Amino acid sequence: MxxxxxxxxxxxxxxxxxxxxxxxxxxxxxxxxxxxxxxxxxxxxxxxxxxxxxxxxxxxxxxxxxxxxxxxxxxxxxxxxxxxxxxxxxxxxxxxxxxxxxxxxxxRPVRDLLGLPGGEVPESSLTIGLASLSEMAAQAQAAVARGHGILKVKLGTPQDEAILAALRDVAPEVTLRVDANAAWSLSRARRMLDVLADYRVELLEQPLPAGDLAGHAALRRSARLPIIADESLHSVASVPALAEAFDGVNLKLAKLGGPVQGLRALELARLHGLEVMVGCMIESSLGIAAAAMLAPLCDWVDLDSPLLLAAEPVSGLEWKAGRLQLPPGPGWGVAWAE
Ligand SMILES: [Mg+2]
The missing domain is CATH 3.30.390.10 (Enolase-like, N-terminal domain)
Structure with a gap:
């Protein structure tokens, strides 16, 4: 039923x-x-x-x-x-x-049913959402104090350079990733490449509008850091067309249609030479437990949603600083509090 x-x-x-x-x-x-x-x-x-x-x-x-x-x-x-x-x-x-x-x-755990490996999950990034400069800096400082080693900062504003400066100021050693959420123009993105290098940014997610594959391909030719598709990837079938324009893809089960589709997208991405991030929407630890199953196969992990929630109805997914522990129990291995 x-x-x-x-x-x-x-x-x-x-x-x-x-x-x-x-x-x-x-x-x-x-x-x-x-x-x-x-x-x-x-x-x-x-x-x-x-x-x-x-x-x-x-x-x-x-x-x-x-x-x-x-x-x-x-x-x-x-x-x-x-x-x-x-x-x-x-x-x-x-x-x-x-x-x-x-x-x-x-x-058995779902990962056993699907024949996926268990073991270590790469450390997840923690997202610093857009807010005032001082709030973003305070959030970054608090995250580093809690033991997070990777931050993903949201950009796509007129003050992106100032945001990066403020974050580097309080978190000089952290691994920094940037997500522009499709908000830059090609000329703005080209100018930002040098700024990203100055602040030692590891990767850039979705700088340009989702449909602009030619723009992303042009940007990629002059970029020294990996450029990752998020909004440009909206289904399993959309993966092959991204291989020329991007270095990698951000897979989210909620936009792909589920964990089996996520696995299909992951395998398709690898066949096309793409690197792979597993990401999430704002979702509970139930959705994150499903995405986490793919994490041992991925280059980058961005499954921080449970860490951003005020409270949630799901328990059983443990974190050690930024590192998710795959639950040992059967099914998704998490419990729903009634
Ligand atoms: Mg994104």
């Missing part, structure tokens, strides 16, 4: 990127019960990819009728795509629930 339940997440501080600032997020949990176990999935809709908390329930009603047998999880995405067009976070929740049902029925 399939059911869905809406819930809300709140970030501890308003979370800002170039397009918006929010502190409340509408999410939906999917439960798939079979033979005494219940698999769970999370829909983390993002308006940029055409979904909201208001559209997911209606999408789920349509998709649930097409879901079929959870053991046929490798062909689930095809059935869901035939039932409804692009609605990736709703499909992600269903695919997550399907694979967890099967993993729970055999008493």
């Amino acid at each position: 399939l059911t869905w339940t809406p819930f809300e997440l709140h970030t501890a501080q308003p979370f800002g990127i170039a397009r918006w600032t929010h502190s409340a997020y509408e999410r939906v949990r999917v439960d798939w019960s079979l033979d005494g176990v219940t698999g769970r999935g999370e829909a983390a809709p993002n308006a940029f990819y055409g979904e909201t908390g208001a559209t997911v329930p209606a999408a789920l009603e349509r998709l649930m009728g097409a879901a079929g047998d959870p053991w046929e999880f490798r062909t689930l995405a095809g059935r869901l795509d035939a039932a409804l067009g692009h609605h990736p976070s709703a499909k992600c929740a269903l695919e997550m629930a399907a694979v967890e049902v099967c993993a729970l029925l055999v008493g």
Whole structure:
């Protein structure tokens, strides 16, 4: 039996990127019960990819009728795509629930069901969202004091140089990554390349608008740091076209349609010579547990959402400073507090 339940997440501080600032997020949990176990999935809709908390329930009603047998999880995405067009976070929740049902029925973690390695997860970056200069600097300083070694700073403002200077001031040794969230022009991005080098930035995520692959390819030719696609990657099928324009891709299950689709995108990216980051929306530790399964196969990890939340309904995902520990338990290995 399939059911869905809406819930809300709140970030501890308003979370800002170039397009918006929010502190409340509408999410939906999917439960798939079979033979005494219940698999769970999370829909983390993002308006940029055409979904909201208001559209997911209606999408789920349509998709649930097409879901079929959870053991046929490798062909689930095809059935869901035939039932409804692009609605990736709703499909992600269903695919997550399907694979967890099967993993729970055999008493193993989902990663075992899918044949994925366990072990060490690369340290996750912690995101410093857009806020006032002094708030961003204070957040960076606090993160370093808590033991974080990698910060990802949101840019895409008229004061990007000042933000980098302020962060380097308080965190001179930290590994710094930049995400412009598609907010720069090509000329602005070209000028920023030298600034990024001056501040020893490790990688640059999505400098230009999502559809501007030619611009990204041109920028990449003069860049000395890796350029990573995020907004430009909106489905598994969009991966091959990114290989000329980018050095790597940021995979998020909520935009790809679930953990099996995330794995397909990862393998496709590797076949096309792309490096891989696994990232997230603002989502609970349930969604993060699913993404974390891919993390041992990735070059970069950006799964910090649980660290940004004021509180959350999910427990069982442990962190050691910036390092996520893969839960040992069956299924996703996390518990939902009722
Ligand atoms: Mg991004």
